Amino acid sequence: MKTMNELGAAVAFVERSFRLVKRYLAWEVVFLFYNIVNTLTIGLIGYTAEPEARGETVLFLVIGALCWGFMAVLFEEVANTITWERWEGTIEYTFMAPIRRITHLFGTCLFAILYGLVRTIVVLIAVALFFDLPLQQANLLAALAAVVAAGPAFMGLGLIAAVLPLLSPERGTQATHIIQGVILLVSGIYYPVSVLPGWLQPLSLVSPGTYALEAARAALLKGAKVAELLPDLLLLLGLGAILIPLGLWIFSVAERYAMRTGKLKRSG
Numbered sequence: 001m002k003t004m005n006e007l008g009a010a011v012a013f014v015e016r017s018f019r020l021v022k023r024y025l026a027w028e029v030v031f032l033f034y035n036i037v038n039t040l041t042i043g044l045i046g047y048t049a050e051p052e053a054r055g056e057t058v059l060f061l062v063i064g065a066l067c068w069g070f071m072a073v074l075f076e077e078v079a080n081t082i083t084w085e086r087w088e089g090t091i092e093y094t095f096m097a098p099i100r101r102i103t104h105l106f107g108t109c110l111f112a113i114l115y116g117l118v119r120t121i122v123v124l125i126a127v128a129l130f131f132d133l134p135l136q137q138a139n140l141l142a143a144l145a146a147v148v149a150a151g152p153a154f155m156g157l158g159l160i161a162a163v164l165p166l167l168s169p170e171r172g173t174q175a176t177h178i179i180q181g182v183i184l185l186v187s188g189i190y191y192p193v194s195v196l197p198g199w200l201q202p203l204s205l206v207s208p209g210t211y212a213l214e215a216a217r218a219a220l221l222k223g224a225k226v227a228e229l230l231p232d233l234l235l236l237l238g239l240g241a242i243l244i245p246l247g248l249w250i251f252s253v254a255e256r257y258a259m260r261t262g263k264l265k266r267s268g
Helices: 002-023 025-048 051-079 081-088 091-096 101-130 140-161 163-167 172-186 208-222 226-261
Strands: none
Touching (some): 002 025, 002 101, 025 051, 025 101, 051 101, 051 172, 051 208, 081 091, 081 163, 101 226, 140 163, 140 172, 140 208, 163 172, 163 226, 208 226
């Protein structure tokens, strides 16, 4: 019975988040439009390649933009949990509610997955209508498996980043972009990791984005099957198994500190 109550509370957080999206629908349309145009712009860079390599280059770039768009949504929605609470003036009520913090954060993560899928599908449709992508040998199921396997790791990173707006209402949200920017830089989203300076390349080895992109591109560009991607998929799941508990622990420590020092009373 208690488990069902916690599950119902998590679903309630998902519903609340969708209601917030509905409330700020105009902003969501603006962000979605920007996301579509940004993906198309990145894809068009591929047209500067030689004609014989143009199709594959465009697909390489589009895959990076689509995967990064989905993973960034997971990271941002979880990382901005506290920011939303401050904007709505509900942070103290939420933290005093008789529910587990893991229920609150699980609901946020579940919303991020659903919201990210919807946004990515819309962008994918727009891209498919704009470009003539060479998908004859693409393995869509394997690519989906790669993105799904990367989800827990990015949610774990989001939980860690959510500590920043919790502790610093004035600059915490902006600071989360530093983490996101580093992941974008070292993961080979729009270029092979091999072009990074030697001193930066080791960072790509600990970024879940690196393995998600490698797996997705292998599936869509070379038609790799799920079995062939298992090393990357298992590594991504392993990173998620480490980062989610770590993120929950760091968040709980920061929450106790914020409540003890009165930082929740400040609005940002």
